Amino acid sequence: MSAKAHLRQLGQLGQRRAKAKAAWRSLSHRDQRLMLAMGAFLLAMLVWLGGVKPALRSIDHWERELPRLRSQAAALQSLLAGVQVPPAGADVAEALRESLDNQGLRGHYQLGGDARTWRLQFDEAPASATLAWLRQCGQRFNLNISEAQLLRASSDTRSTDAGPQGSIEGRLSGFVRMEQAPGAKEAS
Structure with missing residues (x-):
């Protein structure tokens, strides 16, 4: 933009401003107050x-949504509490032993293997x-049984607490x- 065009625009702006001042002065004192009140009203609107109503609407929305989301989070938390995360790496062997012992198999097995393959010998x-x-x-340990050879042992015991x-x-x-x-993730 050239300097002449810029000066021309400033001149036009000055003329418009002068016309607006003249129009304002031509209004009566009462009309000026009404125009100021209308301007204040428009600014308030x-x-x-633009600001207050959308914020209040958002607050109302989240006041309705938060209880629902909290109840869903609580339900999800209780659901996730029952899910057991499989152990990783060296912890798998210890977790397998603990699980076998808790099942009542202590002294009846030997466990060997690495992070990807396990061999469990039952006696x-x-x-x-x-x-x-x-x-x-x-499901618990992310393991698939790839081979199993189990035979009935010859020393079955008779349980007397199951009935006569x-x-x-x-x-x-x-x-x-x-x-x-x-x-499943590999141990690192």
Whole structure:
């Protein structure tokens, strides 16, 4: 933009300003007060519509949404509390041993392997406890059973607390090979 064009625009702006002052002075004192009140009202409406009302609407929205979100978070938290995160790396061996011991298999197994493949040797382990543990180990530890050879041991014991005739608690011997499930994180 040239200097002449800039000066011309400033001149036009000055003329408009002078016309506005003249129009303002031509108004009566009462009309000037009405114009100021209308200007203040328009400014207040702009502030209300542009700032305050959207903020109040947002507050109302979140006051309705927060209790719902909190109840969903509580439900999700209780759901996640029941999920057991599989241990990583060297902790897997300790977690497997602890799980086997808690299932009542202490002294009936030998565990060996690394972070991806595990071999579990059973020696006359209670059949019900062994099978119960095998059913839940895949989900809990992200392990898939790749091979299993379990045989009924010859020294079954008769349980007398199951009723007058008793029931036979089977014993199993053999091995189970487990591998880390596809998609599970490797130990680092």
